[in-house]
Each structure stands twice: as structure tokens, then as C-alpha cells.
Amino acid sequence: MSIAQNLLKIKSSLPDNVTLVAVSKTKPISDLMQAYDASQRIFGENKIQEMAEKWEAMPKDIQWHMIGHVQTNKVKFMAPFVSLIHGVDSLKLLEEINKQAQKNNRIINCLLQIHIAEEETKFGLDEEELNEILVSEAFKEMKNIQIVGLMGMATFTDNKEQIKKEFKYLKSIFDYLITKPKTQNLEPKTLSIGMSGDYQLAIECGSTMVRIGSSIFGGR
Ligand SMILES: *Cc1c(COP(=O)(O)O)cnc(C)c1O
Numbered sequence: 001m002s003i004a005q006n007l008l009k010i011k012s013s014l015p016d017n018v019t020l021v022a023v024s025k026t027k028p029i030s031d032l033m034q035a036y037d038a039s040q041r042i043f044g045e046n047k048i049q050e051m052a053e054k055w056e057a058m059p060k061d062i063q064w065h066m067i068g069h070v071q072t073n074k075v076k077f078m079a080p081f082v083s084l085i086h087g088v089d090s091l092k093l094l095e096e097i098n099k100q101a102q103k104n105n106r107i108i109n110c111l112l113q114i115h116i117a118e119e120e121t122k123f124g125l126d127e128e129e130l131n132e133i134l135v136s137e138a139f140k141e142m143k144n145i146q147i148v149g150l151m152g153m154a155t156f157t158d159n160k161e162q163i164k165k166e167f168k169y170l171k172s173i174f175d176y177l178i179t180k181p182k183t184q185n186l187e188p189k190t191l192s193i194g195m196s197g198d199y200q201l202a203i204e205c206g207s208t209m210v211r212i213g214s215s216i217f218g219g220r
Contacts, residue, residue, distance in 0.1 A: 003031060004038035006216045014210070018203055021065050023195075023213030025050065026220045029057055035216065036062065044086075044211050048074045055081050067151075067211055069123050072096045079104050086151040086192055086211075087113045089123050091133050094145060101144035108144065111151040111192050114173055116166040118155045127173060134186065142185055149190030149208075150174050154198060163198050167205035174206070 001009070011020055021044040024032045032043060032054065041061060045051035046068025055064055063083035070085060072093055078085075079100035088094055088110045101108040112133070115124030125133070133139050152170040154163040170193060177188045194202025194210035202210060214220065 003034040003217060007035050007038050007040055010212060010215060013200075015203065017208055019190075019209045021067070021192075021209060021211045022216050023067065023211050024054070024217060025068075025213065027217045029054060031217055032058065042083075044213075048077050051082070052077050065211075075100045076103075079106070079108065082108060084109045084111065084148070086111045087123060088147075089113045089125055091136060091138060094133065094142065095138060098142040098145045106144065107146055109146050109148045111149050111190060112147060113151045113153075114170055116152040116154060116170050118162075122153055124152065130173070130177075134180070139185070140183070145185055147186045147188060149188045149192065150177065151192035153195075154193070160198075160201060164201055164205060167193050167198075167202055167207070171206040 007022065014020060019042065021042050022035050022040045023044040025046045036059065042063045042065060044065040044067040045054065048066065051064055051066060064081060065084045065086060066078060066082055067086045069087050070093060075096045085097060085108065097108055097110060112130060113124040114130065115122060115126055150170060150173060154166045157163065171191065174188065174191045180186065190209050191207055192209040192211065193207045196212050196215035199210040199212060
């Protein structure tokens with residue numbers, strides 16, 4: 001099947017409240033343009049340099065999502081255009097995003113990444129670190145970022161029960177977060193979980209944003 005066919009098939013299977021991020025990392029612009037021509041406007045990349053090159057070359061109505069781990073010293077390269085940063089996992093990174101957003105006269109939307117997998121190697125905050133950020137004075141003073149939800153990556157395994165347990169754990173943190181009073185920089189509504197192999201399960205567990213790469217563009 002073509003990229004357009006893959007995309008339309010996945011899109012038609014998603015509930016209305018679930019947003020599709022087409023994960024296009026490592027893929028050439030010609031592949032992204034096939035998805036664009038099939039009306040996809042949200043693309044996810046995991047390297048800032050690659051995302052910036054694609055942003056420069058492609059139509060300007062695309063929303064670019066940074067889904068990879070972000071190094072503080074590279075935030076400035078995406079601050080002028082990035083539409084959502086999924087993997088924010090420290091106050092220090094949030095401060096840098098706020099600073100660069102201010103320089104560009106923008107408010108940058110962010111998701112806080114929560115560590116839900118068994119693997120130590122995966123990034124993300126635990127519940128305590130999440131709370132520490134939210135109650136900190138530094139966070140309260142940030143005017144150029146907005147936390148619009150949470151993101152997580154399950155353990156790399158075929159064990160569906162394990163994945164489900166991790167997604168449900170993240171959903172419980174999300175449910176707790178949305179009971180907090182909304183402020184100008186905290187307005188959680190997005191739960192970014194689910195990739196090619198587990199997005200149906202993620203949707204059952206409350207996902208509102210799925211990040212799908214290989215099922216659209218083929219293997220990497
Ligand atoms: C690569 C990647 C995806 C997409 O993975 P597929 O299995 O190709 O759908 C989703 N999320 C993150 C954070 C990724 O790095």
C-alpha cells in the first residue's frame with residue numbers, strides 16, 4: 001500500500017478525539033509530501049536539525065512536533081516554529097524553552113514526559129519530579145510555555161498486559177493532573193501515548209494523541 005493509503009486507513013480507524021502525529025523521522029521529504037498531499041498536517045521528528053531542515057523546505061501550514069529527547073543547547077533551533085514538544089523531562093529544559101520562546105515572542109506548547117517503562121534507559125519524570133516542577137516558583141513564573149498534557153513510552157515488549165498496565169498508570173497521573181486548577185501555563189488536555197505497535201491499546205487506555213511512523217511510512 002502507498003503512504004497515502006496507509007495514512008487514510010489509520011486515520012479512518014481513529015476516534016474523533018484522537019490526533020494523529022505522522023512520525024516522519026529519517027524519511028525523505030518526498031515521502032512526507034505524499035502524506036501532506038493526503039491532507040496530513042502534523043508531523044513528528046526526533047532530531048532538531050532534521051526537523052528544522054524539513055520545516056524550511058516544506059509548506060508552512062505544517063505543525064511540527066518534536067517527539068525525541070531534547071538537549072537544552074538545541075532548543076533555539078526549533079523555537080521559531082515548533083508547535084508541540086513532547087519530551088520535556090526537566091525544569092531546566094522547560095526554563096530554556098521558556099527563554100527561547102520569549103525571544104521569539106511565542107508561547108510554546110509542551111508535554112511533560114513521564115517515565116512509565118521498565119527500562120531505565122527511557123527518559124521521563126516520576127510522579128514526585130512532576131509535582132516538584134508544578135509547585136516550583138520558577139514554573140509559575142514562566143509566561144512563554146504552556147503545559148498541555150503528558151507523554152509516555154511503554155516498555156519495548158510484546159506483552160500487551162505489561163503495556164496496558166503502563167498506559168493505565170500514565171492515564172491515572174493525567175486524570176490527577178486535570179483536576180488541578182488551570183493556570184495560564186497549565187492547561188492539560190492531551191495524553192500522547194501509542195505508536196504503530198500499540199496505538200489501539202493506547203486509545204483504549206485514554207490516548208488523545210498517537211505517534212505513528214512505520215505503519216504509515218514503512219520500516220526505518
Ligand atoms: C519513532 C517514534 C515513534 C513512532 O514509532 P513507530 O513504531 O514507527 O510508529 C513514536 N514515538 C516516538 C517517541 C518515537 O521516537
